[in-house]
Amino acid sequence: MKRVLIVFGTRPEAIKMAPLVKEFKKYEDIFDTKVCVTAQHREMLDQVLDFFEITPDYDLNLMKPGQNLFTLTADVISSMKPVLDDFIPDYVLVHGDTTTSSAAALASFYFGAKVCHIEAGLRTNNRLSPFPEEMNRQITGRLADIHFAPTEQSKLNLLKENVDPDFIFVTGNTVIDALLYAKDKVEEINDEQIEFLKSIVDPTKDLILVTGHRRENFGEGFINICNAIKQIALEQDVQIFYPVHLNPNVQKPVNNVLKDIENVKLISPLNYPAFVWLMKKSKLIITDSGGVQEEAPSLGKPVLVMRNTTERPEALNAGTVILVGTDTAEIIHHTKKLLMNKDLYNQMSTAHNPYGNGETSREVFEILLKLSSN
Template identity: 35%
Template sequence: MKIAVVLGTRPEIIKMAPIIDEIVNRGIDLCLIHTGQHYDKEMSDNFFRDLEIPSPDYNIHVGSGSHGKQTGLMMKGIEEVLMDEKPDIVLVQGDTNAVLAGALVASKLHIAVGHVEAGLRSFDMTMPEEINRRACDIVSTMYFIPTEESAINLLAEGFSRKNLFITGNTVVDACFRHLEIARKRGFEEKSLADLDIGNMDNILTLTMHRAENVDDKSRVTNIIGALKELNQMNIIFPIHPRTKNTLQNFGLFDELNNLNHVHIIKPLGYLDFLQLTAKSSLILTDSGGLQEEAITLDVPALTLRYNTERPETVTAGGNILVGSDKDVILENANKILNDEEFAEKMRNAPNPYGQGNSAEKTVDAIQKYYDEGLLNIEAPEDIMASFERKMALIKEDITVKEFEEKNNALIHMVFDGQKMFFPNDELNINEMCVTYDIYE
């Protein structure tokens, strides 16, 4: 078996590192393709080295550019590699342009696509990430899904549960793996060493980069207003260059930078940032990935957005959506700081993304599909004679697997009147409403 992995951005490299480990440790043939969309080859190679994973076999060097230009160049480069390497499956992770390009190219070459972190939905089609993840799911063969909630999103869109694998999220594997590497190295960024982070209390780590926040003067003014009043906290703000430029254009940068309790520093490397996150009392962010890392590292998070494709972090109790509302930000931040019972409850929120064995589950599923010949994509020889979709209230003591075998059916959705359930084989569906297909 040969597995190709397409990577484009640092978050993809970070989250795929545990899966790459698992592939290499099992002696499976690995083809690593880096689109090179964010940084030059030297920086990229250093990042792979820092995370102790193999350097890419191919670097396409697409650089920055518009969505169309970038995706087109990626598709051209990835197609050339896949036609030469002929992998059994191509793995893509998340929702970047590299995910879209890799999935489209592989599927058109009749190569199986495995989507890691499938099924996430913000239901906001103005987000390019939402378009990428939805398009990728349309052409994928295997779906490696972080939570049952994300699996239900795919069931509702009509995907077969037979191809859905709830593995947890590799962010958990990655956090544990990379924090160990980071602590061996210590802080490498001088600004963190100068601030003596190791002995600092009440750290609030702030990240803010999304256009809906930083490009909206009203929103960003409200957020800064809240930061001003959180003067009992040490606010560490690794600022993105674009965010800095926007704040300067709005005349807000100096106002924020002059606050004694706010420490604006340049962007951090991943390993330094992971240590900072672990040391924080509170995270204030509009990042998607940081919501996952925070709950994994038992750090309460307040998210500067009005929606999230990680709703399970909110449901679990480790994350609160505060938008850009100054009063809501202050209310929740102060509660975390001053109400120990409330803060402890957020810190102890159950991690919806698993216990750190997502990579193992993912490669197990791929190996099983390969052994059973299910990665082979071929035109069907037998055309389905008939197809019937039904809904029924089940009135017998029977599991999903037993019902499907008895009725030659495939169950899609299970509903108990209050909650949707993922139809695991062992789930007893007595007194539940199900939708299912019958094949003849």
């Protein structure tokens, strides 16, 4: 029996890898599957594990005060060795663009296991945007033996880098699997954060959800974003919800500009089910998140992307998102347009989601089964 080790460390990775864990664990007579978490993010990771009812087999618990990219990378590589020595996996599945992904891929390469890259092939080709995610993706891509690309564009990116086409598979994105699982479950569970949101959401107003955390937006970028949100709040009959990232580079400008505006709700970061619930209730979403660009179209929510580049051009081409950068005037202009122009709103909210239909995890399982049998 082949052994599969699924490794992740952050909340976004956990959300996107959870459906794979559940799919592979259904067939323990086919693959011996174990889960390793680095806990690059501790509390936010644990919330996702609880929601998806996943218990890790290995928990490296690496998060520490003052953690930086240097120490984290070294810690992941050195801590992976005992796990690899103990389980002796044939395949190691890593996801996307985190430090956990690139470092675990390198450790698995050293060990001799085949590296499988979930969400492979996304590129901006700008080493510093997003930082360090773009280089994490490229490094993981060079180390990977098998590439599960979410879209044809991602596959083309890999082919340009001379990746063997026999080992690139277009599967869609597992984030859609997770979202479709979550969107019904959030209506059934008893969750404190969801109950809190229900108590402060005004159902008579359009709800705009804002998220922002990207390093490249720190400084002037976040001040521009906050000024745009302020003007939208003062001029439009809307309610704006902003779960504010804990990073001081985000907290300071957000609180300086937005804290005293009545229809702007600055709230603590949300767990995954509460965030899905809030996405479902929103009219539109303004974000610099990659995952939200993929998720929101499955809920029929237009997205304004506060970045100058995106490694997800499929959403732009499909018409489900608009790239607005951190330009205050652009953010205001496109927000007002979506609020006032019903035809544009309907066009974006009903556009086809290019990232899949919720069957990605099953496809990955079947592909790996076929490859492992050869």
